[in-house]
Amino acid sequence: METKARDLYDSYLQKVKxxxxxxxxxxxxxxxxxxxxxxxxxxxxxxKYIPDHFERKIKESLVDYLEKEGLVDFDDTSTVxxxxxxxxxxxTNLAVLKYLVNQKKLKCIYITVNKPSFSLVEAFKxxxxxxxxxxxxxxTTVGTEDSRKIFVKPESLSDISIxxxxxxxxxxxxxxxxxxAISTLYIFNPSDTVEKFVHYLIPKLxxxxxxxxxxxxxxxxxKKSLTVLTTFCDSKVEL
Amino acid sequence: MVSxxxxxxxxxxxxxxxxxxxxxxLEEFLRNxxxxxxxxRTKLEHIQDEIRIEEKVKRIRDETVQxxxxxxxxxxRVVGSDQNEY
Numbered sequence: 001m002e003t004k005a006r007d008l009y010d011s012y013l014q015k016v017k018x019x020x021x022x023x024x025x026x027x028x029x030x031x032x033x034x035x036x037x038x039x040x041x042x043x044x045x046x047x048k049y050i051p052d053h054f055e056r057k058i059k060e061s062l063v064d065y066l067e068k069e070g071l072v073d074f075d076d077t078s079t080v081x082x083x084x085x086x087x088x089x090x091x092t093n094l095a096v097l098k099y100l101v102n103q104k105k106l107k108c109i110y111i112t113v114n115k116p117s118f119s120l121v122e123a124f125k126x127x128x129x130x131x132x133x134x135x136x137x138x139x140t141t142v143g144t145e146d147s148r149k150i151f152v153k154p155e156s157l158s159d160i161s162i163x164x165x166x167x168x169x170x171x172x173x174x175x176x177x178x179x180x181a182i183s184t185l186y187i188f189n190p191s192d193t194v195e196k197f198v199h200y201l202i203p204k205l206x207x208x209x210x211x212x213x214x215x216x217x218x219x220x221x222x223k224k225s226l227t228v229l230t231t232f233c234d235s236k237v238e239l
Numbered sequence: 240m241v242s243x244x245x246x247x248x249x250x251x252x253x254x255x256x257x258x259x260x261x262x263x264x265l266e267e268f269l270r271n272x273x274x275x276x277x278x279x280r281t282k283l284e285h286i287q288d289e290i291r292i293e294e295k296v297k298r299i300r301d302e303t304v305q306x307x308x309x310x311x312x313x314x315x316r317v318v319g320s321d322q323n324e325y
Contacts, residue, residue, distance in 0.1 A: 005257075015241045016241055018246075024309055035302065039296075042295050089258065114255065114314075116251070119255050187311070187315045
């Protein structure tokens with residue numbers, strides 16, 4: 001994993017000539033080399049002292065976790081804002097999808113703003129999330145489109161809404177939209193534009209009987225914007 | 240030299256790597272590690288004083304989180320800039 005990271009940043013550093021960007025990438029690159037050393041030490045020690053550790057599989061109790069977080073009553077007209085620290089963000093995504101897609105058997109239209117859908121699908125498969133229940137609006141536009149995946153630029157908010165409608169038309173079962181992450185949309189658009197978009201999207205989805213989960217990474221969003229989004233939603237989950 | 244769009248794609252790819260490929264196994268590792276029987280864990284943390292497993296993995300995780308924040312800040316800067324080549 002860390003070798004891949006080092007190679008990734010190596011390739012960037014060969015291409016990027018802007019000093020400020022290159023310096024930041026170079027710092028990350030150097031830390032990744034340190035990570036390789038640390039990870040290697042950890043693995044060697046664990047293998048030496050607890051050789052069967054890697055055989056252990058510990059299942060997390062998702063229902064317990066989510067019952068505490070208020071998603072048990074989520075249905076096809078619910079609108080929930082999940083506000084998460086970046087440290088908990090990925091775990092939150094997996095937990096919510098495992099619960100709503102695998103256990104509650106809802107279809108999910110997943111709007112991804114900064115992670116290519118093909119890499120998400122690979123990650124979800126590793127976590128045993130049923131990817132057959134997932135459809136994507138992919139704002140990274142990396143990869144190729146198909147019947148379950150529509151590419152939209154993150155600045156084209158009305159196109160995101162149209163793409164959701166197009167995918168939803170072909171899904172007769174109960175479904176919800178998972179917005180990963182609404183906070184990243186603020187990078188590409190002014191705050192008031194994003195908020196007007198969400199204000200428009202929520203009643204539209206409710207009318208179409210489509211649930212909505214907005215994920216906001218706290219470090220990526222102004223407190224004021226988080227408050228505005230909270231007032232639009234039925235409930236807020238703070239992680 | 241890379242174009243603005245090319246750099247945005249690079250930063251998005253790196254963010255995706257840091258937030259998914261790197262973070263998920265680290266979190267899983269720490270979760271599994273804490274489930275190891277207390278006796279075994281004590282052995283790991285104390286018999287070899289130079290090896291502090293949890294501390295080391297947390298450091299990797301914390302720096303990975305920091306990478307994600309730096310990449311997000313760079314992406315914000317590039318998106319909002321008029322500069323076309325980097």
